[in-house]
Amino acid sequence: MRAAVQTLSLLLFTLLFALANFRLPDWLPADIYLRLNPLLGLSAILAGRAWVPRAAWGLVLILATILFGRFFCAYVCPLGAILDFLDPVLFRRAHRPPLKAEATLRRVKLVTLVVFLAAAAAGASLVYLLDPIALLTRTYTFALYPPFVGLVNLLLDAIRPMAEALRWVRVSTLSYTQPVFYMSLITLLIFAGIIALGRLAPRFWCRYLCPLGALLSLLSPWARLRRTVGPECPACGLCQEACPMGAAEDEGRTRSGECIQCRTCAAACPQDLITFPASPHLLPPGDSSLPDLSRRGLLTSMAAGVGLGFLVEQSPFTPLQNKQPLIRPPGALPESEFLTTCIRCGECMKSCLTNTLQPSLWEGGLAGLWTPKLDLRFAACEQECNVCGKVCPTQAIRSLGLEEKTHAKLGTAILRKEMCLVWAQDKLCLICDEICPYDAIVFRTIEGYRRPVVVAPRCNGCGYCEQRCPVEGESAIVVAPIGQIRLRTGSYVAEAKKLQLDFRPNPGDDQFILKNEGLRVEPGPAKDGGPAGRPPAAPGATQKPQGFSQ
Amino acid sequence: MTDRHGLTRRDLLKGTAAGVALSLPRLPRPAGAAEPDLAVITGEPAAATRRAVEALGGMSRFVQKGQRVVLKPNMSFASGPERASNTHPAVVQAVAQMCLEAGAAQVMILDNPLQSAELCLRRAGVADACRNMKNVYVQMFTDHKFFREIKVPQGKVLDRVEVIKEVLDSPVLISLPQAKSHSTTGVSMGIKGLMGLIWDRWSFHSRYNINQALADLATVLRPKLTVLDATRALTTGGPSGPGEVVKPNLVIAGIDPIAVDSFGVGVAPWYGQQFRGRQVDHLAAAGQRGLGKVDTEQLNILRATA
Numbered sequence: 001m002r003a004a005v006q007t008l009s010l011l012l013f014t015l016l017f018a019l020a021n022f023r024l025p026d027w028l029p030a031d032i033y034l035r036l037n038p039l040l041g042l043s044a045i046l047a048g049r050a051w052v053p054r055a056a057w058g059l060v061l062i063l064a065t066i067l068f069g070r071f072f073c074a075y076v077c078p079l080g081a082i083l084d085f086l087d088p089v090l091f092r093r094a095h096r097p098p099l100k101a102e103a104t105l106r107r108v109k110l111v112t113l114v115v116f117l118a119a120a121a122a123g124a125s126l127v128y129l130l131d132p133i134a135l136l137t138r139t140y141t142f143a144l145y146p147p148f149v150g151l152v153n154l155l156l157d158a159i160r161p162m163a164e165a166l167r168w169v170r171v172s173t174l175s176y177t178q179p180v181f182y183m184s185l186i187t188l189l190i191f192a193g194i195i196a197l198g199r200l201a202p203r204f205w206c207r208y209l210c211p212l213g214a215l216l217s218l219l220s221p222w223a224r225l226r227r228t229v230g231p232e233c234p235a236c237g238l239c240q241e242a243c244p245m246g247a248a249e250d251e252g253r254t255r256s257g258e259c260i261q262c263r264t265c266a267a268a269c270p271q272d273l274i275t276f277p278a279s280p281h282l283l284p285p286g287d288s289s290l291p292d293l294s295r296r297g298l299l300t301s302m303a304a305g306v307g308l309g310f311l312v313e314q315s316p317f318t319p320l321q322n323k324q325p326l327i328r329p330p331g332a333l334p335e336s337e338f339l340t341t342c343i344r345c346g347e348c349m350k351s352c353l354t355n356t357l358q359p360s361l362w363e364g365g366l367a368g369l370w371t372p373k374l375d376l377r378f379a380a381c382e383q384e385c386n387v388c389g390k391v392c393p394t395q396a397i398r399s400l401g402l403e404e405k406t407h408a409k410l411g412t413a414i415l416r417k418e419m420c421l422v423w424a425q426d427k428l429c430l431i432c433d434e435i436c437p438y439d440a441i442v443f444r445t446i447e448g449y450r451r452p453v454v455v456a457p458r459c460n461g462c463g464y465c466e467q468r469c470p471v472e473g474e475s476a477i478v479v480a481p482i483g484q485i486r487l488r489t490g491s492y493v494a495e496a497k498k499l500q501l502d503f504r505p506n507p508g509d510d511q512f513i514l515k516n517e518g519l520r521v522e523p524g525p526a527k528d529g530g531p532a533g534r535p536p537a538a539p540g541a542t543q544k545p546q547g548f549s550q
Numbered sequence: 551m552t553d554r555h556g557l558t559r560r561d562l563l564k565g566t567a568a569g570v571a572l573s574l575p576r577l578p579r580p581a582g583a584a585e586p587d588l589a590v591i592t593g594e595p596a597a598a599t600r601r602a603v604e605a606l607g608g609m610s611r612f613v614q615k616g617q618r619v620v621l622k623p624n625m626s627f628a629s630g631p632e633r634a635s636n637t638h639p640a641v642v643q644a645v646a647q648m649c650l651e652a653g654a655a656q657v658m659i660l661d662n663p664l665q666s667a668e669l670c671l672r673r674a675g676v677a678d679a680c681r682n683m684k685n686v687y688v689q690m691f692t693d694h695k696f697f698r699e700i701k702v703p704q705g706k707v708l709d710r711v712e713v714i715k716e717v718l719d720s721p722v723l724i725s726l727p728q729a730k731s732h733s734t735t736g737v738s739m740g741i742k743g744l745m746g747l748i749w750d751r752w753s754f755h756s757r758y759n760i761n762q763a764l765a766d767l768a769t770v771l772r773p774k775l776t777v778l779d780a781t782r783a784l785t786t787g788g789p790s791g792p793g794e795v796v797k798p799n800l801v802i803a804g805i806d807p808i809a810v811d812s813f814g815v816g817v818a819p820w821y822g823q824q825f826r827g828r829q830v831d832h833l834a835a836a837g838q839r840g841l842g843k844v845d846t847e848q849l850n851i852l853r854a855t856a
Contacts, residue, residue: 022669157695169656173716175693177667353666382666384628384673421756431755434733434789435664470756504792 002074002262006081013078017140020351022385031347033078033133034393036061039113039212040134040343043127044394046120047340050488052394062219069223070216073206073245074262079132079194080206084244087198094199102246105208106258110293111301113214118305120340124312124367128344130211135190138370141346142181142359143188149178179355183370202244207258217257225261227254230273242268312366325480326364327374327461329357330381330408331389331398334486342396344370348388354379356463357388372397374410376463376479381410383437383462400492406503407492409485410461413440413454419476422452432465432477438503441465441477456483457501585611586852587843588804588813593856595640595781595801601856602777602803603648612774613722615653620717621645622773623726624743625674626663627790634784635791636670637728639679641779641801645726646686657686658716661746664790667692691716697749700770704839707758708766712749717771725773725807729780729798729814731788734760736830737820738789739811740776741768765835768807776810778802783818801856808833808842809849816846 013033020030031054034040041055061072073080099105116127128134156174163172197204206213229239229252239248247258248265266274293301329348332338349357349372356379359370372388374381383406389399400408413432417423422430426449433441433452440458443450454477461479469475485495496503589605591598603609613619623637631638646657659680663670667690671677677688691697697712717723725740732738734755741764745751748767754760780800787793798817804810812827827844828834837844 022666167656169658169687169689173687173689173691173696175695177692353669382628382669384669385666427756428734428760429755430734431752437790439787468752470752 003084005075006084009076010078010081010085013136014140017137017145017347017350020347020387020391022351022353022382022387024351024387024390026390030351031345031391031393032057034137034343034345034347037131037133037212038062039116039127039131039215040345040393042215043116043120043125043131044341044343044396046117047123047125048337048394049123050337050341052341054393054395061216065216065219066222066224068225069256069259069261070213070220071261072216073210073213074260077132077206077212079136080203082136083195083198083203083205086195087202090195091198091202096199096201098246099201106246107293107297108208109210109214109217111297111304112209113211114293114298114301115305115308116211118302119309119312120305122306122309122313123340124309125340125342125344126308126312127211128342128370130209131343132205132210132212134343134345135194137345137347137350139187139191141350142184143191145350146179146181146184149176152176153178177355179350181349181358183359183361201246206260207245220259221256223256224278225276226256226279227259227261227265228275228277228279229254230271230275232271233273234271236270238268238270239265239274315365315367326360326368327376327410327463327479327481328484328486329372329374329388329397330386330405330410331400331492332372332486333396333398333488337488338396338486339364339367339371341394342371342392343394345393346370346372347391347393348372348397351387351391353382353385353387356381374463374479376466377475378467380463380467381461398487404492406460407485407496407501408460408487409483409492409496409501410463411479411481412456412459412461412483413463413465413477413479414482415441415452415454415477416475419471419474420452421471421476422450429470431468431470435464435468437462437464457499458503460501460503584850587806587849588802588809588846588851590813590851590853591801591803591856592799592854593801594799595638595779596644597856598781598799598801599641599644599777599779599803600648601854602801603645603775605852605854606775606803606805609645609648609652612724613649613652613654616655617653617722618656618658618720619649619654619722619724620720621649621657621659621724621726622661622717622743622747623659623676623779624728624730624738624746624789625659625661625670625676626665626746628665628669628673629791630673630675631782632795633791634728634730634782634795635789636674637676637726637779638781639675641777641781642676642726643679643683645724645777646680646683649724650683650685654722655685657683658720659686659688660691660714660716662692662714662748662751663690689716694749702766702770704769705766707762711767711770713771714747717747723771723773725776727776727778727811728784729778729782729818730784730791731786731793731820733788735764735832736825737811737815739778739814740773740807741765741811741832741836742789744768744771744773747771761832761835764832765839765841768836768841769839773807774805776804776807778810778814780814780817785818785820786822806842808836808844809846812837812842812844813846813849813851 016030024030035054035057038058038061041058044052112130119126160172194205233252242264245258245260247255356374357372358375360368360373364371386400386402386405389397421427438458440455441452444453463479465477466475466479469477485492585607589602591602623642625636627635629635649657680686680688691714696715698715699710699712701710702708727740727743730738735742744767754763780798783796783798784791785794785796796818800817802810802813811833815825815827815830833844
């Protein structure tokens with residue numbers, strides 16, 4: 001029964017992950033697992049000092065835990081399911097004696113919880129490091145999804161000759177674009193480490209490290225459903241051996257904070273003495289499950305958390321944020337709020353249509369680890385897509401309609417004349433102008449030569465020019481965060497209007513690229529005011545030379 | 551199958567003439583009634599397209615029973631027909647339908663898009679228009695493994711080029727360009743549209759003289775039929791748009807791709823000015839190589855309204 005529920009939950013998690021792409025309908029919350037996680041919401045609210053509407057979903061899990069105990073870990077948590085499914089495969093033959101440091105280790109997860117919440121209170125979002133749902137989503141995105149697509153492509157390549165021979169056109173022409181990410185390996189190593197810890201004890205992660213488990217363990221002693229052992233118990237110890245969480249204790253007592261309602265003990269009891277009745281009492285006698293973190297431990301953890309928070313927050317990176325040329329996703333909150341609110345789940349990067357969203361390593365300092373940035377040389381931000389905000393569980397990237405998203409200016413393209421084929425080598429290249437969706441790159445006559453220039457108020461930083469620039473290596477036109485619009489609330493369209501930005505085409509400017517543009521102007525006397533015989537444009541020529549106007 | 555496309559125009563015309571002669575007994579028109587060089591039809595996209603192909607002698611002149619056909623429309627931008635950067639889906643659908651009627655075993659409608667393939671498929675409207683047509687496939691080819699290198703024996707700047715395999719392996723290529731302006735080549739029609747069939751199009755901009763490279767490409771990629779969609783024309787802001795869109799309401803079809811393009815140059819003002827085919831560098835270059843006629847005045851042009 002439990003395995004079936006776990007399988008379903010893992011499948012649902014995986015399905016929602018797969019559905020997080022640009023086709024995601026507005027009504028489908030692909031990030032629901034992340035939203036339901038009260039720890040992520042709490043941390044984001046504490047660190048960002050602002051209410052996060054989607055975090056309200058976390059109350060559902062809090063309420064359910066108060067009613068039914070820490071069932072989430074046994075039935076819902078996709079990471080718990082993976083650990084449970086892999087345990088018999090990897091560690092069937094492993095001899096795992098009880099750990100000597102059991103009591104100390106058990107406190108570690110409480111310490112991680114307190115440290116992370118204290119760090120959040122000090123203004124640094126760190127919970128993402130160990131939160132199981134953020135960690136798993138991240139692992140899926142960076143470490144599992146790309147090789148999975150690669151594997152599918154390999155299989156398709158293998159059957160392609162056969163498909164071609166049989167004229168299975170749909171199959172023979174099928175190939176998926178494999179996303180690529182920075183930091184895939186480090187993400188995979190962390191995930192592998194969590195699995196490897198199972199060698200020491202079953203569900204080592206859940207027992208000793210998981211901060212979400214720790215948070216739920218603080219609530220679960222109040223649960224209505226509680227493990228009860230009949231008085232006839234001969235203390236054979238089989239339940240203690242079977243319990244994957246180490247929650248069953250001597251003399252029929254239970255650490256109810258650790259009990260995840262999996263009922264493995266009930267199945268193991270030869271006399272069927274273990275039941276889980278609904279209890280009217282608040283705390284039964286003999287329960288040893290209240291947080292066993294001493295006052296000193298609590299204070300030390302809090303101090304450590306605040307210290308860590310300061311360390312992360314108060315580095316030169318923070319005041320120098322503007323020095324780092326990070327282009328954030330469209331609709332990203334102002335940088336400091338963005339850093340505190342983003343939980344690094346990687347959902348935005350998974351769903352990104354063009355794969356331009358990439359995790360940061362040190363570019364944004366310790367506070368910026370794994371935060372999304374745009375790598376516009378690699379891929380542009382597709383103007384008809386707004387999925388990154390839709391799937392952001394804490395709305396560190398605001399969910400915007402396409403019109404609003406288009407006006408959430410990412411930065412401004414800067415033309416590096418010394419590298420530009422036209423400016424530096426006088427070549428016939430117009431790719432940036434051709435690809436720009438807003439005609440923000442125009443050709444002007446400058447000192448007698450046609451030269452591309454950026455019209456800043458028309459550039460919203462989408463990066464098509466940077467991506468497509470044919471200069472090898474670094475692009476001759478790069479998007480810098482200059483002029484980016486980052487709003488906590490309110491309309492980007494209104495803001496752009498206020499700033500007199502205009503992300504619409506202005507076809508009029510195309511007239512300047514007429515000459516030498518593949519259209520040869522006929523020699524001879526100009527008829528009907530045509531441009532024939534026009535003297536070369538003088539330096540500083542006005543923008544609308546005669547002859548092109550009709 | 552590269553030599554299929556390596557045919558000279560003369561061979562092509564001779565072959566076509568032979569084909570027409572062979573099929574004459576089936577045709578309801580009297581022997582000797584020559585098909586026009588160009589069919590210029592005014593009307594709605596689907597009806598005008600059908601009428602234009604019929605005026606040239608019908609699709610069976612180009613497609614034999616059981617053949618695989620490749621259609622190359624413009625569908626490499628994620629925008630709808632109103633923006634005129636992609637071929638109208640009704641034009642593509644009508645041609646695909648006529649190919650099926652002529653007995654084509656398979657019709658592959660393909661492009662190598664400039665924006666996300668999925669978005670282009672959705673927005674360009676061709677996939678929707680051809681959704682329920684049996685043996686008609688709409689496919690974007692964006693992976694290198696679907697391309698194969700061929701030589702360009704008559705190339706002046708281009709000696710080899712990688713082309714979508716499906717195009718090389720199919721006996722019939724039909725070009726379905728949208729009439730639009732182009733910031734590098736002046737206009738983009740049939741000849742420029744063929745650039746959508748190759749892998750490394752950026753080298754055309756950065757390494758080669760694009761006008762000569764396009765003429766080179768036209769020596770190896772030789773559509774049997776070109777149907778130019780000038781129902782709308784993007785006269786500024788091309789190739790992607792948005793820009794100024796005018797409505798000539800014309801479909802222009804012909805065997806000579808240079809003649810079709812050259813006629814198309816005259817049907818709308820580009821960047822606010824009238825031009826003729828020979829004023830477009832890449833068409834002039836292709837014309838000089840003998841790939842087709844840039845001057846359309848002498849041609850036998852059938853004008854009609856659908």
